[in-house]
Amino acid sequence: xxxxxxxxxxxxxxxxxxxxxxxxxxxxxxxxxxxxxxxxxxxxxxxxxxxxxxxxxxxxxxxxxxxxxxxxxxxxxxxxxxxxxxxxxxxxxxxxxxxxxxxxxxxxxxxxxxxxxxxxxxxxxxxxxxxxxxxxxxxxxxxxxxxxxxxxxxxxxxxxxxxxxxxxxxxxxxxxxxxxxxxxxxxxxxxxxxxxxxxxxxxxxxxxxxxxxxxxxxxxxxxxxxxxxxxxxxxxxxxxxxxxxxxxxxxxxxxxxxxxxxxxxxxxxxxxxxxxxxxxxxxxxxxxxxxxxxxxxxxxxxxxxxxxxxxxxxxxxxxxxxxxxxxxxxxxxxxxxxxxxxxxxxxxxxxxxxxxxxxxxxxxxxxxxxxxxxxxxxxxxxxxxxxxxxxxxxxxxxxxxxxxxxxxxxxxxxxxxxxxxxxxxxxxxxxxxxxxxxxxxxxxxxxxxxxxxxxxxxxxxxxxxxxxxxxxxxxxxxxxxxxxxxxxxxxxxxxxxxxxxxxxxxxxxxxxxxxxxxxxxxxxxxxxxxxxxxxxxxxxxxxxxxxxxxxxxxxxxxxxxxxxxxxxxxxxxxxxxxxxxxxxxxxxxxxxxxxxxxxxxxxxxxxxxxxxxxxxxxxxxxxxxxxxxxxxxxxxxxxxxxxxxxxxxxxxxxxxxxxxxxxxxxxxxxxxxxxxxxxxxxxxxxxxxxxxxxxxxxxxxxxxxxxxxxxxxxxxxxxxxxxxxxxxxxxxxxxxxxxxxxxxxxxxxxxxxxxxxxxxxxxxxxxxxxxxxxxxxxxxxxxxxxxxxxxxxxx
RNA sequence: GGAGGCAUAGCUCAGCUGGUUCAGAGCAUCUGCCUUACAAGCAGAGGGUCCGCGGUUCGAACCCGUGUGCCUCCA
Numbered sequence: 053x054x055x056x057x058x059x060x061x062x063x064x065x066x067x068x069x070x071x072x073x074x075x076x077x078x079x080x081x082x083x084x085x086x087x088x089x090x091x092x093x094x095x096x097x098x099x100x101x102x103x104x105x106x107x108x109x110x111x112x113x114x115x116x117x118x119x120x121x122x123x124x125x126x127x128x129x130x131x132x133x134x135x136x137x138x139x140x141x142x143x144x145x146x147x148x149x150x151x152x153x154x155x156x157x158x159x160x161x162x163x164x165x166x167x168x169x170x171x172x173x174x175x176x177x178x179x180x181x182x183x184x185x186x187x188x189x190x191x192x193x194x195x196x197x198x199x200x201x202x203x204x205x206x207x208x209x210x211x212x213x214x215x216x217x218x219x220x221x222x223x224x225x226x227x228x229x230x231x232x233x234x235x236x237x238x239x240x241x242x243x244x245x246x247x248x249x250x251x252x253x254x255x256x257x258x259x260x261x262x263x264x265x266x267x268x269x270x271x272x273x274x275x276x277x278x279x280x281x282x283x284x285x286x287x288x289x290x291x292x293x294x295x296x297x298x299x300x301x302x303x304x305x306x307x308x309x310x311x312x313x314x315x316x317x318x319x320x321x322x323x324x325x326x327x328x329x330x331x332x333x334x335x336x337x338x339x340x341x342x343x344x345x346x347x348x349x350x351x352x353x354x355x356x357x358x359x360x361x362x363x364x365x366x367x368x369x370x371x372x373x374x375x376x377x378x379x380x381x382x383x384x385x386x387x388x389x390x391x392x393x394x395x396x397x398x399x400x401x402x403x404x405x406x407x408x409x410x411x412x413x414x415x416x417x418x419x420x421x422x423x424x425x426x427x428x429x430x431x432x433x434x435x436x437x438x439x440x441x442x443x444x445x446x447x448x449x450x451x452x453x454x455x456x457x458x459x460x461x462x463x464x465x466x467x468x469x470x471x472x473x474x475x476x477x478x479x480x481x482x483x484x485x486x487x488x489x490x491x492x493x494x495x496x497x498x499x500x501x502x503x504x505x506x507x508x509x510x511x512x513x514x515x516x517x518x519x520x521x522x523x524x525x526x527x528x529x530x531x532x533x534x535x536x537x538x539x540x541x542x543x544x545x546x547x548x549x550x551x552x553x554x555x556x557x558x559x560x561x562x563x564x565x566x567x568x569x570x571x572x573x574x575x576x577x578x579x580x581x582x583x584x585x586x587x588x589x590x591x592x593x594x595x596x597x598x599x600x601x602x603x604x605x606x607x608x609x610x611x612x613x614x615x616x617x618x619x620x621x622x623x624x625x626x627x628x629x630x631x632x633x634x635x636x637x638x639x640x641x642x643x644x645x646x647x648x649x650x651x652x653x654x655x656x657x658x659x660x661x662x663x664x665x666x667x668x669x670x671x672x673x674x675x676x677x678x679x680x681x682x683x684x685x686x687x688x689x690x691x692x693x694x695x696x697x698x699x700x701x702x703x704x705x706x707x708x709x710x711x712x713x714x715x716x717x718x719x720x721x722x723x724x725x726x727x728x729x730x731x732x733x734x735x736x737x738x739x740x741x742x743x744x745x746x747x748x749x750x751x752x753x754x755x756x757x758x759x760x761x762x763x764x765x766x767x768x769x770x771x772x773x774x775x776x777x778x779x780x781x782x783x784x785x786x787x788x789x790x791x792x793x794x795x796x797x798x799x800x801x802x803x804x805x806x807x808x809x810x811x812x813x814x815x816x817x818x819x820x821x822x823x824x825x826x827x828x829x830x831x832x833x834x835x836x837x838x839x840x841x842x843x844x845x846x847x
Numbered sequence: 848g849g850a851g852g853c854a855u856a857g858c859u860c861a862g863c864u865g866g867u868u869c870a871g872a873g874c875a876u877c878u879g880c881c882u883u884a885c886a887a888g889c890a891g892a893g894g895g896u897c898c899g900c901g902g903u904u905c906g907a908a909c910c911c912g913u914g915u916g917c918c919u920c921c922a
Contacts, residue, residue: 152921225848241922304922355851356920363850363921466919501858503918534873535859541918543859547874554887565884614861617873632884639883710891716879717891723882751882805867814905815866823866830868 053079053375069374076375080105090516095525095667097687104441106433107377114445115377115433116394118483123392127330128369130323130381130389134241135368137318139262139278140311143372144322146429147365148470150306150315159301160286161230163294164190167206167215174199174207174218175296177229179303180239181289182281184209185268186257187216189235191246194220196231210294211270219250241317254319260372262316278316323370323379323426331364334481337474338362346477349493349538349610353466360470369429376427384419396421435475438488445483459489466494493610496542498532503543519549526666527553533665534620537613555620556669559662562628563673565636566651569643577644581637584744585647587700588634592654594699595626601694603661616665623658630706634745652677657692704770705742711768711775712750719779728754730762730776738773767792767844772836774844792841799834799841806831 056079057064064072088103104111122128135144160181166172174190187209192199199218206215223246224233237247238256247254257268262278272288273281289295306315331337338361340346341354348354370379381392382399391402400418439445442453458480464473473492480488498506498513506513519528530552536542574582599622606615635651637643656677659670663686674686708731716723729752731739736757739746743755758776761767765776806827809815816824 147921352852359850359920470920537860540860545858545874548859550887551874557887558885561885561888563884568884611861614872617861620873628885629889636884713890714892720879723880723890802867809866809906812905816905818905819866827866833868 072374077107080107093517093520093525094529097667102441106430106437106440110443110446111433111436111440112377114436114440115428116380117445118436118479119377119428119432120380120392120394122325127326127333128323129326130321132319132321133324133366133368134244134317135320135322136306136308137260137316137320138308138311138313139258139260139316140313141308141373142260144318144320144368144370145308145310145315146368146431148431149309151309152304152306154302155305157301157303157305159229159299160289161296161298162210162289163296164207164210164234166202167208174202174232175230176232176234178234179301180236180282181285182264182273182278183236183239183257184234184285185212185264185270185273186236186238186255187214187234188237188247188252188255189216189250190218191221191224191233191235192218192231193222193224193226195222196224196226198231210289210292214269219246221246221249238319239317244317244319256319258316258318262313322368323381323428325367325369327364327366330478330482331361334478336481336487337478340477340481340487346487346489347491349491353469353492353494357469357474361474367429369432370424370426371429372425373427376430377433379424379426379428381424382421383424384421390419390421396423431471431475434472435479436483438476438480439483448484457484458487461491461493462489463493463495465497467497469494491610493538493612495538496536496540498542498544501543501545503541506544514544523549523553524556524668526556526669530555530616530620530666534613534616538610552666555624556666558624558628559666559669559673562623562632563655563676565632566648566655567676569637569648571645571648572642574644574646580744582644582647583741584748585635585644587741588631588745589647589650589654590697591634591699591702592626592631593695593697595622595631596654596657596692597694597697598699599626600661600692604694619658619661619665623662627654627658633749660686660689660692663687701738702742704738704773705746707770708739708746708768708775709750711770712752712777715766715768715777721779723751726751726753727777727779728752728756730756730758730765730778732758732760732774732776734773761844767840769795769837769840772833772840774840789845792845796838796841796845799838803831803834803838806834 053076057075062075067075084105088100091098092100106112106115119128136147136150137143138145157179159177159179161175161177162181162184163173163175166174176190178184190207192203194203199220202218203220205218207218208214209216219235223242224231235243235246235252237244237252237254239258244254246252255267257264258278259265264273264276264278264281266274268274273285276284286295286298307313308315338358341348341357348357380394382390382396382403384390384403390406391399393399393402399421403419403421433440436445438457438459439453442456443450444453444457447453462473462476476488480486500506500512504512516528523531528549531549532542532552534551535548599618603615603618606612606618631654632651635643635647656674659674659677663670663674667687671686674680674689708729712729713723715721716725729746729750733739739755739757746752746755761774762776762778765778768775768777809827810824810831
C-alpha cells in the first residue's frame, strides 16, 4: 500500500484521512483480488458468492458494536501502559505482532560519578547507552555486599549531572554485568515496574519516531535518531572518560512484524481488553481445547495453547493508523473521555445524562465532542469472523448462522494460533456461548531447503501461478500435500511438485489405455481370458474396498498426506501396475465388454477418491468417461463407499511373478525370453486358477505341477511352496548355495528368538494368548521354510 | 533465563495399547530394459548404532531418568 502510493508520488503525510482510505480500498481491491485469483487457479472450491471483507459496512458495524458491548461489560479499558511501539509505523503493536530476533550487539560499561565524591564512581552495563539521558535511578541487589555502602546515596548521570538515587531491589541479578542496573522507566518494561514500585519519575526522551526530544536535555542529541545517538554518545562518553570497557554481546531485540523496525517500549495511552477478567468469564476457551471438544491437529499444539492462555496478558487493541475500524470513543475539548458510543449523538446523550445526575449541572448545552483518532487492531475484527460473516451479531437467529455455526474444521497456520484461533474461540463463547468450530487443522509452513521461511524479502518463494504453469495445479497440490503431515513444516523442493505432475501424467496415460481399447461382446472371447478377467476384477474390487476403509480411517485422524499416499499407491501400484496389466489384451486384440465396463467403474471410483486432491484432471477424466448431462460434475457425484468384496488371496501368485522377474533381472535375461516353470505346491488351488495370469505377467510359456525338483532347475521359494525354473545357461551354483545358506541362517536366527520367547515361562504366562499363538505360528512357518531350503541344498 | 516440541534410511516422514512376517513408506540413489498407455516410464536392488548413556521389563524405536543437538514460543 505504502509502495503503491510511493509509485504514484503521493506522500502519506499529504493525504487526509478520507483520501488515504480511498487509496486503501483501491489497494485492497487489487491485492485481495490477486489472492482470491490464486486460490481459484489452485482449484479451491470455496463458496465464492459469500466472499466477505472485514472492512465492509456490515462487518465493521459488528466490530464497533462488540467494542461498545465489551466496554459496557467492563472488559475494555483505556490505560497508560508500556506498549510495543513501532517508530516507523508510528503505532502500538500487540505482543503477538512483535518478532524477537537475536542480534550481535555490544554491552557498554559506563561509569557514573558519586555525587558526594569527586573520585568514587559506580559502573553499570547497558546495551542502550543513549537511554542514560532518561535514567532516574541506579538499582542494586540488597544482598550484594559490594554495594551495600552506596545504597541511599546519589550518583550523577553523565553529561547531565542529574542526581539520581541508588536503590536496592532483588530484581537485579548480581551476576549479570556489574550488578548495578540503571533504571529508565520510560524505555524499558521492567524498569517501568521498578519505577512504579519506588515512585520514581518518568523521563521520556523519545518521540513517536524514535528521535530524541527536549527531555533528553543535552542539545548535542536532541532531534536525532536513537541509533545515531547511540553511536555518538559512545564516542562522547569515551572522550569524557566514562567508558570502562565494551564487550560483544548477543541479545534479543523485538522487531515489528509490519515494518521490521526495532520496537521501542513506550508509555502510551491505549485501549486494552482485560484478558484475566475475560478468561474468568469464559473458562471454556481453555477447557474446550483441553478436553478435545475442539480438537487440535496435531494434538501436541494443545500444550502451546494452554501455556499461552495461562500466562495471558491484556490485549492492546488500539492502533495509531487510519486503515481499520475507528474506535467509537468520544472526548471533550479537554481530551477527557466522555462516552463510548456508536454515534456522536449517542455520545451527546450519554454526556447529558451524566451531567443531569449532577444537581449543580448548570448547562444543557451540547458539548463539542471529537472521536478517537485511533483504529482497532485488525485481529479485533478477525476474531469475530465466524459470527460476523453470517451476520450473527445483528441477526443472531438467522438461518445461515444456525446452519453454519459451529463449523467443522478450521484450517490455518500454527503461527496464527494466538492471533486468531484462540481469539475466535474467545469471541465464540462470549457471543454465542458455543465453540466456533470442532477441529483446527494446523498446516505446515512452507520453507525452502535451508529451512528458511519463504518470504518476499528473501525472494525464496516461487510464484504459485508460475508453478502451476510448470507443473499444473493438480501437480502442485498433490506435490505439496503428499509431504505435509499436519503441523510439520514443508520443505519446498521442485522434486515434490514433479512427483505430482508425474502422477497426473500416469493417470492420463492409464485413461488413454482404457479408452483406446476396442470393445466387443463377451461371447466372442476364450473362456480362460474371461475367467482370468473376472478373477482380476474380483481381486481389485477387494483391494479397492479395503483401501476405502483405510483411507476413511486416515481422514478421521486428519492424516491428509497419508490418505493421499494410500490413494497414490492404490492407483499407481494396484490399479496401473497390477490390475491393468492383468486384464490388458495382447496388442491389437479387443477387450471384452463386461471387463471394460467393470474397469471403467473402478476408474470412476478412483477419480472420485482422488478428486479432493487433484480436482482438475479427475473432473476432466470423469467427464470423458461417459455421456454426462449438463450440470453433472464429479464435485457433486457420490463419494465411493466400500463394498463387501473380499480379494481372493493372490499373494503367492504375485510372489511367484516377482520371483521370476527378479530371476530374470539377476541373470541378466531379457523379459522377452520365455521359459517354463514347475511348481511344487502344498495347495495347487492357490495357483491353478491363475495360471493364465502367471503366464501373462511373468512371460512363462507353461506351468507344471510337480512333486519333486526337476533336474537342473533353479529353486525360487514362494512362501512354503517351491517354484522351479530350468534355465538354458550356466548356473553359478556356489552363489546359489551361498544365497540359500544366508537365508537359512537368517531364518534360524529368527527361530531362535521366537523359541527364546516360547520357552520363557514368564512370556507364556504374561503375554496375551493370541500373542503366544502368533509366536507358535511364526515358529512353524519358519521351520517349514528352512526345510524347503535345506532339501534343495541336499542337506 | 523460562516453557513446550522434536531426534527412525541420503531427504521428508509413518510406526496405535511395549511383543522380530516391525524396523516401514514416498522421494532420491544404483542395476537392467526405448517390452505398442506411460523413459514424466517399466522391472528389480541396495541402504538404518531407531541421537549417546543408564534404568524398568521375560521383552524397549516405543515407558522412566540423564546427557547432547535442533526447532518454536515467551521474558
